[in-house]
Amino acid sequence: MYTIGVDIGGTSIKAGVVDKSGKITLSLQIPTKNSPNACIESIISLIKDLIEKSNLTTNQIKGIGFGFPGMVNSKTGVVDFLPNMKDWENIDFSSKIENAFGVKVKITNDANAHTLAEQKYGSAKGAKNVVMLTLGTGVGGGVIIDGKLYEGEGSKGAELGHTTLILGGNKCGCGRKGCLEAYVSTTALINQAKEQMLENKESALWSLCNNDLATLNGKIFFTALNNGDKLAEKVFDKYIEYLSEGILNFCNIFRPEIMVLGGGISAQGKVLTDKIIKYCEDSYYGLKGAPKVKIVTATLSNDAGIIGASALI
């Protein structure tokens, strides 16, 4: 038997057939259509295509899992709201896919799917209690308790990015102020660098972005950092403080076996984790006498969406 995992994104949709060992045997990708109806039709075609090209029948498919970039209700199968996809509000999604294929369908958000993938096949394999932060444009969270994904009421828990780091601080996309996301997302890191650049015209960051502040991105920032630019180092040290304090909070709340960092910034690997681990060690991982929490970066990156979605089945 096989499962199918579908990773829904604002620009493209990736689907893959996954075998029992968590390996993708075939994957296909299509651009994301503009309306929910057109999108759902294209997803159904994509899955049919995938099954056909894999020389399988639906009898050999145990179920189909989906990871969405936004708010969904995994119990009802309804997509509540996708901030970056037009008109995706209160869409009764799972039933449409079930009707088309007659197999079990499960949905979750993308951070949850990624967390599940890492726990089943990646950096947190075998761990029973896992917390994951995805550091991208926003900051997503995933929580595994006793080997199972914990989603909370209406699947609206594990929103770890939306927890206070500085009460009344930077405005967050969620409407609150001072959330972790407002300090440790890629967007926040870039904004922190831009602020510092305005006060320091000598930084190599200026030449790296051709004296145009607007072109600064994560890639340029980490190039400067790895070249030893003082300003980039200063900004990164402050970023590490923000992120580590957030991690210490989740150590105290969950005391998991392992914390996994995913998303764009996690590609920095040990540049990131060495500093975080030092910070957390100096702070006794939140609580004197408490067990250390292993802190690692995600290992599945690109395929995690498909693998995690398939693992819902």
Added chain:
Amino acid sequence: MYTIGVDIGGTSIKAGVVDKSGKITLSLQIPTKNSPNACIESIISLIKDLIEKSNLTTNQIKGIGFGFPGMVNSKTGVVDFLPNMKDWENIDFSSKIENAFGVKVKITNDANAHTLAEQKYGSAKGAKNVVMLTLGTGVGGGVIIDGKLYEGEGSKGAELGHTTLILGGNKCGCGRKGCLEAYVSTTALINQAKEQMLENKESALWSLCNNDLATLNGKIFFTALNNGDKLAEKVFDKYIEYLSEGILNFCNIFRPEIMVLGGGISAQGKVLTDKIIKYCEDSYYGLKGAPKVKIVTATLSNDAGIIGASALI
């Protein structure tokens, strides 16, 4: 069959026989002895006494549960550290009680015990996902996931008071800065009132504490508040903001069915919860479109320690 619950405190130790329905059939209390050895001996005598006075035999006791005011390891049965009890460090506790009575022994911290009591027999009865905050000298936390107490690695999770509200803010007893505990414990509330009193000599709080700032306590503060003192109202409104923002964090992290507030301050009941609920409603309980989280005060108060400890069995 019966269970026994023992509530260990810095000044007294309370033990009770609890029946299947969670009712205490008999309870006894002794002062807390000065050393761990003397204390353990007195606990064994207390339990023997309790069994005898209940006309029971150890065959009728299913097990004995203990709630401790500090850090314990529920898996190993070792008491790691009790901040307010001398020499309680790394004490192999459970095995000693097991040897004395030949029955199952379980230990946890007092906030966990209280949370379990509320979920089994109190304000959160029947709920599967519960988060509790105990607002006392410190701020404890308890988490029930899928009907089971969640303690984390080495029982060092659910330390909900030690999560950042204001990065770099007020010093917390745990060594970090800006923890929720440093803003919403009774101690913190009293300190906030004292600070404001120094700037406002007209507050009724001054006469209520005979012009001696050092005598201000929770009882005096809430008397002034309930009498409509403007300064007390101002301090309380700020306190509600701190506490509500902490609660919103736990809504986003756990999205539990219910949040329970315990500890001294929770005796204020609706004076406390009405304001918190209004604050959380105005903030969409942390996330627009997410289910509301029921917010209540604990109902078992005095007996919660015994009942919760017995419920470990």
